[in-house]
Structure formats: structure tokens, C-alpha cells
Amino acid sequence: MKLITAIIREVQLDKVREALITAEITRITVSRVSGHGQQRIEEMYRGQRIVPDLIPKIKIEIAVNEAFVDITVDAILKSARTTEGEEGNVGDGKIFITPLEECIRIRTGERGGSAI
Amino acid sequence: MFVRKKSFSGMKEIVNKLNWKRILAALLLISCGSTGLFASDGTPVDSGATAWMLTSTALVLLMIPGLAMFYGGLVRSKNVLGTIMHSFVAMGIISVLWVIAGYSMCFGKNVMGGWCGWSNDFFFLKGIDSNIMDSHVPEYVFSMFQGKFAIITPALIAGAFAERVSFKAYCIFIALWSLLVYNPLCHWVWASDGFLYNLGAKGAIDFAGGTVVHISAGISGLVAALYLGSRRGYPYQVIRPNNLVITMLGAGLLWVGWFGFNAGSSVSSGLSTAQALTATQVAAASGALSWILIESFHQGKATALGFASGILAGLVAVTPAAGVVQPYGAMVLGLLASLGCYASIQLKNRFRYDDSLDAFGIHGTGGIIGAIFLTFFIRSQWMADARSAAGGHWTILNQLGVQALAVTIAIAYAAVMTLGIIYFLNKMMKFKSTEDDEMAGLDRAYHGERGYGMLNPS
Numbered sequence: 136m137k138l139i140t141a142i143i144r145e146v147q148l149d150k151v152r153e154a155l156i157t158a159e160i161t162r163i164t165v166s167r168v169s170g171h172g173q174q175r176i177e178e179m180y181r182g183q184r185i186v187p188d189l190i191p192k193i194k195i196e197i198a199v200n201e202a203f204v205d206i207t208v209d210a211i212l213k214s215a216r217t218t219e220g221e222e223g224n225v226g227d228g229k230i231f232i233t234p235l236e237e238c239i240r241i242r243t244g245e246r247g248g249s250a251i
Numbered sequence: 252m253f254v255r256k257k258s259f260s261g262m263k264e265i266v267n268k269l270n271w272k273r274i275l276a277a278l279l280l281i282s283c284g285s286t287g288l289f290a291s292d293g294t295p296v297d298s299g300a301t302a303w304m305l306t307s308t309a310l311v312l313l314m315i316p317g318l319a320m321f322y323g324g325l326v327r328s329k330n331v332l333g334t335i336m337h338s339f340v341a342m343g344i345i346s347v348l349w350v351i352a353g354y355s356m357c358f359g360k361n362v363m364g365g366w367c368g369w370s371n372d373f374f375f376l377k378g379i380d381s382n383i384m385d386s387h388v389p390e391y392v393f394s395m396f397q398g399k400f401a402i403i404t405p406a407l408i409a410g411a412f413a414e415r416v417s418f419k420a421y422c423i424f425i426a427l428w429s430l431l432v433y434n435p436l437c438h439w440v441w442a443s444d445g446f447l448y449n450l451g452a453k454g455a456i457d458f459a460g461g462t463v464v465h466i467s468a469g470i471s472g473l474v475a476a477l478y479l480g481s482r483r484g485y486p487y488q489v490i491r492p493n494n495l496v497i498t499m500l501g502a503g504l505l506w507v508g509w510f511g512f513n514a515g516s517s518v519s520s521g522l523s524t525a526q527a528l529t530a531t532q533v534a535a536a537s538g539a540l541s542w543i544l545i546e547s548f549h550q551g552k553a554t555a556l557g558f559a560s561g562i563l564a565g566l567v568a569v570t571p572a573a574g575v576v577q578p579y580g581a582m583v584l585g586l587l588a589s590l591g592c593y594a595s596i597q598l599k600n601r602f603r604y605d606d607s608l609d610a611f612g613i614h615g616t617g618g619i620i621g622a623i624f625l626t627f628f629i630r631s632q633w634m635a636d637a638r639s640a641a642g643g644h645w646t647i648l649n650q651l652g653v654q655a656l657a658v659t660i661a662i663a664y665a666a667v668m669t670l671g672i673i674y675f676l677n678k679m680m681k682f683k684s685t686e687d688d689e690m691a692g693l694d695r696a697y698h699g700e701r702g703y704g705m706l707n708p709s
Contacts, residue, residue: 146687
């Protein structure tokens with residue numbers, strides 16, 4: 136089991152979600168986060184352009200069995216890039232994959248891969 | 252203070268009883284010889300009526316931030332500012348247009364065969380600087396009061412195509428719509444030489460804007476929603492309100508503001524004002540209660556949004572009727588409006604067109620119900636006046652015909668013209684947002700801002 140954590144642009148959430156649903160990955164957790172990577176964005180505040188220190192991002196967390204890791208990562212890679220084709224833009228985000236020690240369904244108490 | 256108040260109300264009583272010359276003399280006494288209260292032609296200002304009209308003007312303006320909050324809470328968090336701006340920008344655009352040409356087109360003398368009005372005196376309001384109207388209210392006050400109606404009407408349409416139009420195109424749309432749809436309709440219904448104002452024995456009844464404001468906005472919204480198509484993902488993706496709390500507060504502000512809207516439409520401060528005010532309160536309350544009862548039977552829960560929708564349905568339906576119905580009539584109108592609007596929204600869900608915030612579902616449907624069914628609750632005094640105006644014979648059915656005709660004309664005119672405007676606008680620029688802008692949200696795509704800090708996406 137793996138935990139896939141993707142940090143993506145806010146604006147790409149709809150597309151990523153649609154791509155995941157198409158790939159039959161429907162169990163996800165989404166949260167709004169702030170962070171700082173390489174990207175700088177500009178917002179307007181009373182006629183001034185300002186660059187926030189922390190940029191709003193969306194964090195998606197998906198716990199999957201081994202067989203679904205590549206499918207999930209492919210779906211995110213394809214949909215989270217802001218330009219079609221090979222390479223996207225600075226700020227498109229990152230995907231982290233971490234090993235998942237255990238997964239327990241609270242309702243039944245069942246453990247492991249079948250609980251995901 | 253008490254003594255002064257008493258003597259003032261005593262004075263008012265005397266004023267009512269005395270003849271014209273004495274009223275002038277009394278007013279001269281009150282004003283201590285000041286000529287500031289008089290127009291060049293000598294019409295006196297009724298300070299009571301003027302004070303209420305000034306208050307009403309402010310109350311109707313309050314409805315626009317109210318509408319902004321009502322609509323703003325119903326969209327997704329990425330569109331909250333863009334949606335609020337749809338209402339706010341109307342305060343800028345329409346106010347300016349109103350002073351330049353709107354007032355003249357609405358309340359000037361018939362031109363172009365009665366299609367709209369025009370008086371050079373009203374161009375930039377330059378000729379009304381010291382005018383006092385026959386209602387003893389300075390014309391500036393009346394003009395500003397009416398201007399607020401012109402602002403809120405195009406802002407209502409925005410609910411039908413929420414979350415998916417370009418800001419620039421929207422601005423041009425409401426400017427054109429105001430000039431080509433609102434102003435002519437307003438002229439027909441409310442100007443003394445408008446043809447709907449003079450239809451039948453005592454005119455088509457539209458006390459505060461059932462046809463002019465709500466039917467025209469509702470129908471135009473429906474046409475625009477059908478023409479532009481739905482939001483990305485609708486109806487398969489669930490699109491939930493970002494903040495029902497501000498929606499509820501907005502509905503509350505609308506209810507408060509509606510007292511200016513309806514009771515102010517008497518352009519006086521007297522009996523007819525009181526009648527309109529009472530009808531307004533009763534219809535809003537009965538609409539809101541009916542809605543949550545219907546909802547409880549149908550879905551099992553009484554929702555806050557349902558209550559707010561019921562308030563609006565009741566208020567919309569009583570808008571044309573406020574001047575002619577008694578409280579029981581207003582109560583029935585509120586009930587009918589909630590039944591009708593609830594059914595209309597069910598139909599929308601069945602047909603799956605994207606009238607996003609139910610501009611047609613509430614304003615269109617409620618406006619039509621109000622304008623038609625008010626006929627059955629007209630107070631007998633009005634019917635008696637109508638009978639004598641028609642020369643002895645005028646029945647409810649006669650009036651029903653007049654109402655139905657006025658409603659049909661408003662529907663047809665608003666639908667055709669809106670279709671034309673959008674078609675023309677789409678030739679020049681894209682009215683609907685691009686897919687990228689829609690996904691990014693109006694706030695970010697058109698305003699470069701965000702409404703909330705760390706609110707979860709919805």
C-alpha cells in the first residue's frame with residue numbers, strides 16, 4: 136500500500152479530479168494548503184501588484200494498493216500539467232509517494248489492502 | 252422636544268384641512284420665509300413625503316449589496332467575488348447611464364412611436380435642478396429612486412448565468428440591456444404616456460415592478476442561460492453553495508430593502524404607503540412559511556435556503572400587487588408564489604438547464620404569478636375607481652385580460668431583445684468564459700483576487 140500525496144495548482148483541481156474519476160480512482164481527500172516552491176504569482180491589492188510569500192495550493196491524498204500506484208500517478212501527471220505535451224510550467228506541483236504501513240476501516244475494523 | 256413634535260403634527264392636520272392658498276401660507280410660515288422649499292413654479296415640497304422617498308431610495312440601494320450577498324453565498328468559493336461584483340458593478344454602470352439617458356428614456360415624452368421616452372430636459376438631469384413634482388417631492392429624489400430599480404434589474408439577471416461569464420462582456424451586456432430592454436419597458440409601464448400605463452380602464456397594474464423588474468429580468472435570465480449553455484460539469488458534478496450564511500444575511504437585507512422598493516413606489520407618505528408596506532410584510536412571511544412547509548412535505552427537511560427562497564418568492568409576487576391587495580390577498584399571493592416557484596425549480600432540475608441561481612425560477616415565475624393572480628384580490632375601492640373610469644362597467648375578468656396582455660408583452664419583448672443582445676455581443680467578444688477561466692474561477696480570472704483565505708474548496 137502507498138499513500139500518494141499530490142500538491143497541485145488550485146485551478147487544476149477540476150481537471151485532476153475528472154482524470155482520477157475516469158481512471159476509477161474515486162476515494163480521495165482534498166485540502167487547501169499554502170506553500171512555497173519555485174513559483175511566484177502576482178495578485179492585485181488596491182492597484183498594487185503583490186507577490187504573496189505563500190502560494191495557495193491544493194493537496195490531494197490518495198491511499199492505493201500497489202497495482203493502482205502507476206495508474207493514479209499517470210492520471211495526475213497528465214491532468215495537473217498546465218500545458219499540453221511534454222513539459223508543464225513552474226508551479227504545476229509535485230507528487231510524493233510514501234509507503235503506507237496500515238489501513239483500517241473504522242466501520243468494520245478490517246485491515247490492509249481490502250480496507251482501502 | 253415633545254411640545255415641538257405635537258405642534259408639528261397639529262400643524263400637519265391643519266394643513267390637510269385647509270385649502271390650497273392657506274397651505275401655501277402655512278408652509279411659508281414653517282419655512283420662515285425661506286424660498287428654498289419651493290420650485291420656480293411655486294410647487295411646495297412635502298417634507299414628510301420627501302423624507303420617506305429619500306429613505307426608500309437608500310433602502311432600495313441596500314437591496315443591491317443584499318442581492319450581492321444572496322448570490323455570492325450560493326456560488327462556489329472561487330467565484331464569490333466575481334458574483335458579488337456582478338451586482339456591485341451595476342451600481343456603477345447603470346447609475347451613470349441613468350443620469351445620462353436612462354431617466355429621460357423612461358420618463359420623458361413618447362418618442363419613436365412610444366417605444367421609449369425622451370426629453371432633452373432630462374439629459375444629464377440638467378433640467379430638473381429645481382423641479383418639484385406634483386407629488387410635492389423634488390424630482391431629483393424621484394429620479395434617484397427610480398434609478399435604483401434600473402440598477403437592481405440587470406443585476407438580477409446575473410443569477411441565471413452565474414459562474415460562467417466574462418466580466419467585460421457582462422458589463423457591456425447590462426449596459427445594452429438597460430438601454431434596450433429596461434428603459435423602454437419602464438416607460439411603457441410607468442410613464443404617464445406609456446401604453447401599458449394606459450391599457451384598459453385604469454392601466455395594467457404594476458405597482459413596484461412585477462413586469463418591469465422581475466418578469467423582464469427572469470425571462471432574460473432564462474434566455475441567456477439557455478443560449479450560453481451550462482457550467483462545466485453541470486448537472487453531473489454537484490455544485491454547492493460556498494457560504495449560506497451570507498446568503499441568509501443577503502435575503503434579510505433584501506426583505507428590509509423591499510420596504511423601500513414597494514412602499515416607496517407610492518411616491519408619497521400616506522395611506523397607500525401603509526397599504527403597500529403591510530402587503531409586503533405579509534407576502535414575504537407567507538411565502539417563506541409556505542416554502543418550508545412544501546419542502547418539509549416533499550424532502551422532509553426545512554432548509555435555510557428554502558426559507559430565504561420563500562421570502563424572495565413572496566416579495567417578488569407582491570411587488571406588482573402591493574398597491575392594490577389587502578393583507579389576505581398578499582398572504583395568498585405569497586403561498587401561490589412559493590408553490591409556483593418551487594414547482595418551477597423542480598422542472599428546471601428535470602429539464603437540466605442551468606439557471607444557476609434560479610433567476611427565472613424565482614423572479615420570472617414569481618413575477619408572473621404576482622402580476623396575474625393579483626387580479627383576484629384587488630381591493631373594491633380600486634375596482635370602483637376603474638368602473639367609473641371605464642364608464643360604468645369593468646370586471647375582474649377585464650382586468651385579468653389587461654394583466655395577461657401586459658405580462659405577455661413583457662415576456663415576449665424581454666426574450667426577443669435579450670436574445671438579440673447576446674447574439675450581437677457574441678459576435679464582438681466571447682460572452683461565456685473560456686474553459687480555463689471558468690475552472691480558475693471568476694475571482695482569479697477577471698479580478699486577480701480571492702474572496703476567502705483558507706476556505707476549503709467546494
